Amino acid sequence: MADYIPANDGQFGAWANNLMDYASGHLADLGLIAGDLTELINMQADYNAKITEHITARQTAQSARQAKDDSRNEFKSAIRRLVRQLQVSGNVDDPQREAMGITVADTIRTANTAEITTRPIGRVDTSQRLRHKIRFVDEATSTKRAKPKGIMGCEIWVKVLAAGAAAPISGDELSFVFMDTASPHIVEYDGNDGGKMAHYMLRWVKSGGQKGPWSETISATITA
Structure with missing residues (x-):
């Protein structure tokens, strides 16, 4: 009872x-x-x-x-x-x-990138304030999430500029963010960056340090 x-x-x-x-x-x-x-x-x-x-x-x-x-x-x-x-x-x-x-950052540079012939394709989700969720896939298999064979991860580099400023054209202009072994990668910004543009470039990296070619520049607003 x-x-x-x-x-x-x-x-x-x-x-x-x-x-x-x-x-x-x-x-x-x-x-x-x-x-x-x-x-x-x-x-x-x-x-x-x-x-x-x-x-x-x-x-x-x-x-x-x-x-x-x-x-x-x-x-x-x-x-x-x-x-x-x-x-x-x-x-x-x-x-x-x-x-x-x-x-x-892994700053080993090598002229031999022939073994890595493809580039990452990046997409940035800006739906959350002061946060970018970066998803990346390989351009040769863009409908699949798997990295190319032998690839350890994806290097992510960025340059943050005022809205309207010219985007960087070379990876040498960017700063290293992270080398992630799986998509997506989260990048968080502080309030002072709200409204600015983040310009990303990505490239594949092998465990031996070999690096592939740069991706196209991916530009996204940092939502305030």
Whole structure:
């Protein structure tokens, strides 16, 4: 048989308050005297105080968690700005990048790209604010998600410019973003980049370091 006392705190409080109000207002009808309810009235007051404290503490915890999340997101955005500055600085070398735990680009260049004859085709999803989701497939098998045989991953490079500025024409003008082994890759931007254009170039990379030809430039607005 189901318990007549509700298990949920909110429902229990409403149910108990109703019971106590009814009993207090109908003592004679129920064959009770005031003393029969004295202990319960004290317990009712204690419970109502404790449940109020509990609700307040829970709301405070939720507020603190939101404040923590907001602080973390602002901190991450500031870190990304600094790292972008460091990545294009001529004063920062790869050992320093490794020491800081930031991405180290594979800068091995080889004239022998004959083994990689195809290029990635990229598509950028700009539906989310300050975020680009970059999907890539091979131009020879554009209806399939698989990378070409022997390919380790896809290098993603970018240059962010003001809207209307001329797009870069060479990979040498871009900064390394990431080498991803699977599509899609997510790139996040901070608020200062909102409304600007991100110009991407992609290329396949083999595990031995061989790099394929650059893709066509893929330009996308950074949604503010």
